[in-house]
Amino acid sequence: MxxxxxxxxxxxxxxxxxxxxxxxxxxxxxxxxxxxxxxxxxxxxxxxxxxxxxxxxxxxxxxxxxxxxxxxxxxxxxxxxxxxxxxxxxxxxxxxxxxxxxxxxxxxxxxxxxxxxRVDDRFTASVLEYGNMKLDVHEQELVSHNSIRLAGKEAKLLEFLMLNPEKELSSQQIEQHVWEEDNAADAQTVWIYISYLRQKLAAISAKVEISGQKGGSFTLKKVG
The missing domain is CATH 3.40.50.2300 (Response regulator)
Incomplete structure (x- = not known):
């Protein structure tokens, strides 16, 4: 930790x-x-x-x-x-x-x-908001100008980012919180899912971006 x-x-x-x-x-x-x-x-x-x-x-x-x-x-x-x-x-x-x-x-x-x-989501609200978007944690639905459904790991990754907006989160931190005991996850896996999320944020015209480069740290920020 x-x-x-x-x-x-x-x-x-x-x-x-x-x-x-x-x-x-x-x-x-x-x-x-x-x-x-x-x-x-x-x-x-x-x-x-x-x-x-x-x-x-x-x-x-x-x-x-x-x-x-x-x-x-x-x-x-x-x-x-x-x-x-x-x-x-x-x-x-x-x-x-x-x-x-x-x-x-x-x-x-x-x-x-x-x-x-312990289960680490005991404080997590069912709906998270940041910028002009909302994430329904349980339904795994992301809403802005339109809506899109996320896969399980995508939703969990975005939830972690939205709980820690504007903070630098290392690839290792993300691995530990999103993939937990899954030994198959690595920096490459994190990068792939960050890329998926970037595409989906663009698809719903969210005024939010995930900054950062492969193998480094990532930050959820408002844009525009």
Whole structure:
């Protein structure tokens, strides 16, 4: 999974990054709440780990701003305070889970493993909108000036792009989210399906494009 770790305690941040990386996760670091907000707007993460007490913006302030953009990434709050009010405030602000410092690294890793086993579309709306187009996730129908039906992987790929608009998504990220455990998928497969989607966006005159080149990153953007 790709994880954003927002923690201003340098030693703890370093230890967590090493441990998470050794367990197969890709980790990016923010040492203040403002940077966490900015990174969340640029990249797609599977999990955001937010310390509550951080400079510039607190974890709670950062979380409220992240959620205000429509970002539904799973968020785990870290807090040195065990009071019930602190937990309630975090959950009310949009956190999905919390850990109280000091916490067990084994517990954090166990929670992440549990998340990987969950169905990752629990927050997905039945209809997604971006630009002048709509995607009916369940019917796999894409609508703009006219409509077109998508194949299963096409719909899942476009859903992932629409949940993360204007963010650079690497071919590897797309493989992991769209094809999951399908070992047959690779950068070539991603490129083929991106090409299919580009043709269908053009067919319905959507004012949306997928930028990017074969083997690189791709971004869903509005045009016109």
């Amino acid at each position: 790709k994880i954003l770790l927002a923690e201003d305690e340098e030693q703890l941040s370093r230890v967590l990054k090493v441990a998470l990386t050794k367990n197969g996760h890709e980790v990016e670091i923010a040492d203040n709440g403002q940077l966490a907000v900015e990174l969340s707007q640029k990249s797609a993460y599977d999990v955001i780990i937010l310390d509550i007490m951080m400079p510039i913006k607190t974890g709670l302030e950062a979380l409220k701003e992240i959620r205000a953009t429509g970002n539904k990434t799973h968020v785990i709050m870290l807090t040195a305070m065990a009071e019930v009010d602190d937990r309630v405030n975090g959950l009310d602000a949009g956190a999905d889970d919390y850990l109280t410092k000091p916490f067990s690294l084994k517990e954090l890793l166990a929670r992440l493993r549990s998340m990987e086993r």
